Amino acid sequence: MTWFSRPKRYTKLGRTQPPEAEPPKKKDIPEGVMTKCPSCGQLLYTKNLEENNNSVCYLCDYHFRIDARRRLALLVDAGSFVETDAGLVSADPLRFLDYARKVEATRRKTGLADAVICGVGEIRGRRAVVSVSDFNFMGGSMGSVVGEKVTRALEHALEAKLPAVSVSAGGGGARMHEGMLSLMQMAKTSAAAGRLKEAGIPFISIFTDPTMGGVAASYASLGDVLIAEPGAMIGFAGPRVIEQTIHRRLPEGFQRAEFLLEHGMLDMICHRSELKDTVAELLDLLWYARAALAAARAEAAKLRPRNDDVIHLPKPAAGG
């Protein structure tokens, strides 16, 4: 029993009373733990998304952009990739406003020298020259370094007689900070892809979201097989620029991978989880199975009987 009791104080909430009470504090979620899917709007557990689902939304299949290193890890066999031309860095020939500082800051942030990683690796045991661009490095745009590295990779494929695979994510197209030097990379990389074609060495090009401008309009579109990830945006000028130029509304899904496949601009759309197997199969079909067949035929030819052992058969009728 209590001897004294205090009268309870009630707070009357009048209509005019300003809201004094703070809203109940939500438990703060540390940054990076959850990722919002831009397609279905659901909150996804980042660790689960990245480690178990290759950064593809497990509810709606939206393919998130991934950096070049993670892309390489998904595409090439562990412990097989050797990088080439890693130290190549671009000059600042135009002394473009803020360019040098921007590149330096991006370099520090991404740990990349420029927007592409090139090298030789194995895809399910099939050796190939691989180049992978990174959207995080100035939008994956092609300056003189990207152009030079991709060209050298294609030339290396030609010399070593290895198939080439490129993964592009060059949303910015040609890098405007390097002016004409960037534009020249379109011709240079295209010429290298052309030489590879003449030599009959396969080149598989994979488009990821987004591949636009000078990257889409040069080497990326010159592969023997053009593959895109679902929903990837691929094109030259952006849709807004086109609409303003032609004064018309663009059709639904314009410049998306599915639209381009329907209109014959792509050979296939491949889910990220099936990409490595698909590329390995294509490398077999276009190169390794062919080489194996030729070697088997050469072996079989060695077993051909001597002429005097051959019995003479009647000539078959024409067409037989």
Ligand SMILES: [Zn+2]
């Ligand atoms: Zn989603």
